[in-house]
Amino acid sequence: MSKITTVQQHILDQERLYPRATGDFTALLTSLTVAAKIISREVNKAGLAKIIGETGETNIQGEKVQKLDEFSQDTITRTMGHSGHVCVMASEESENIIPIPDGGTHGKYVLMFDPLDGSSNIDVNASIGTIFSVHRKISSGSGDGSLEDCLQKGTDQLAAGYFIYGSSTMMVYTTGQGVHGFTLDPSLGEFLLSHENIQTAPRGKIYSINEGNASQWDSGTRRYIDHVKEVAKSDGRPYSLRYIGSLVADFHRNLLKGGIFLYPGPKGKLRLLYEAAPLAMIVEQAGGAATTGDLRILDIEPTSLHQRVPLIIGSTHDVKQYQDFWKKG
Numbered sequence: 001m002s003k004i005t006t007v008q009q010h011i012l013d014q015e016r017l018y019p020r021a022t023g024d025f026t027a028l029l030t031s032l033t034v035a036a037k038i039i040s041r042e043v044n045k046a047g048l049a050k051i052i053g054e055t056g057e058t059n060i061q062g063e064k065v066q067k068l069d070e071f072s073q074d075t076i077t078r079t080m081g082h083s084g085h086v087c088v089m090a091s092e093e094s095e096n097i098i099p100i101p102d103g104g105t106h107g108k109y110v111l112m113f114d115p116l117d118g119s120s121n122i123d124v125n126a127s128i129g130t131i132f133s134v135h136r137k138i139s140s141g142s143g144d145g146s147l148e149d150c151l152q153k154g155t156d157q158l159a160a161g162y163f164i165y166g167s168s169t170m171m172v173y174t175t176g177q178g179v180h181g182f183t184l185d186p187s188l189g190e191f192l193l194s195h196e197n198i199q200t201a202p203r204g205k206i207y208s209i210n211e212g213n214a215s216q217w218d219s220g221t222r223r224y225i226d227h228v229k230e231v232a233k234s235d236g237r238p239y240s241l242r243y244i245g246s247l248v249a250d251f252h253r254n255l256l257k258g259g260i261f262l263y264p265g266p267k268g269k270l271r272l273l274y275e276a277a278p279l280a281m282i283v284e285q286a287g288g289a290a291t292t293g294d295l296r297i298l299d300i301e302p303t304s305l306h307q308r309v310p311l312i313i314g315s316t317h318d319v320k321q322y323q324d325f326w327k328k329g
C-alpha cells in the first residue's frame with residue numbers, strides 16, 4: 001500500500017534536510033496553502049457570480065461581489081501579511097511593494113506572487129493559477145523588508161511553486177530538492193502527494209505559443225516554429241500545438257508531458273519576478289531549461305518590480321534548439 005503524505009508533512013520532511021532549520025519555512029508554505037484553498041473554493045464558484053450578482057454589484061446576501069483576481073490578491077495579502085513569516089511582499093497586481101500591516105509580526109522571508117494568473121480565462125472555465133516565489137530577507141535589520149529584498153535574482157530563490165485551479169486543484173513546488181505535486185482532496189481540505197519527484201521529458205512533442213503574434217517575431221523564432229511544424233516523422237516532427245493562454249496551465253501540461261512554451265521578445269509580456277523566475281526554478285529542478293533566447297532566466301538581475309522578459313521554457317533539448325535558431329537570427 002502506498003503511503004499517504006500531506007503537503008505539510010512533505011514540506012517538514014524537506015526542511016529537516018537542513019540541520020539549522022527552525023520550522024518557519026514550513027509554516028510559511030503551510031499558510032500559503034490555506035490562502036490557496038480559499039481561492040480554490042472561490043474559483044469553483046466563479047460561474048455563479050452571474051446568478052448571485054455581477055462583479056462590483058451587491059449579491060442577494062447584501063455582500064459586494066469582488067473580482068476574482070482582486071479577491072485572490074486580498075486573500076494572499078491578508079493571510080501572509082499576518083502570518084509572522086514574511087517581512088515584505090510584492091504582487092503582479094500591486095504597483096509597489098506590500099508592507100506588513102500595522103501590528104503584524106515581521107519574519108525573515110520575502111514573498112513574490114501572481115495571485116491569479118491567466119485571469120482572462122476565468123469567464124470560460126479554463127484552468128488558472130497562483131504562482132509564488134520565496135526569498136530570504138537580505139536588507140539589514142529585522143523589521144520591514146524593502147525593494148532590495150524583492151529585486152533578487154532567480155538563483156537566490158529558496159522556494160517556488162504554483163497552485164493550478166483546474167479539473168482538480170493542485171500544488172506544485174520546489175525548495176531545490178526536486179519538484180513535487182499535490183492534489184487537493186476537497187472533502188478533506190488537504191493537499192495529498194500525487195506526483196513525487198516530477199521529471200520533465202528531455203525532449204517533448206508539444207509547442208505552445210500565441211501564433212497570432214507571428215508578425216512580431218524575430219526571424220530566429222519564426223524559423224524555429226517553422227522547423228517544429230515541418231514533417232519529419234523520423235525525429236518526432238511535426239510537433240502538436242497546444243496553447244490555452246493561461247501560463248500556469250500551459251506550463252503544467254508541458255512539464256508533465258514534455259514540450260516547449262514560448263512568449264518571445266523583443267520585450268516579452270510575462271513578468272520576471274512573478275512568472276518567469278519561479279517557473280524557471282521549477283523547470284530546472286525537473287531537468288528542463290528556461291531562457292530569454294540569450295540569457296538563462298535564473299541569472300537575470302531584476303531592475304524593477306514589474307520587469308517583463310521573453311520566456312522560452314520547457315524540455316532541455318527543445319529550449320537548446322530554440323536558442324540555436326535564435327542565435328543564428
Ligand code: FDP
Pocket residue numbers: 117118119120121210245246247248250269270275
Ligand atoms: P492573462 O493575460 O490572461 O493574465 O500573465 C498573463 C497571461 O495571461 C499568461 O497567463 C498567459 O500565458 C499569457 O498572458 C497569454 O497572453 P496572450 O493572450 O498574449 O497569448
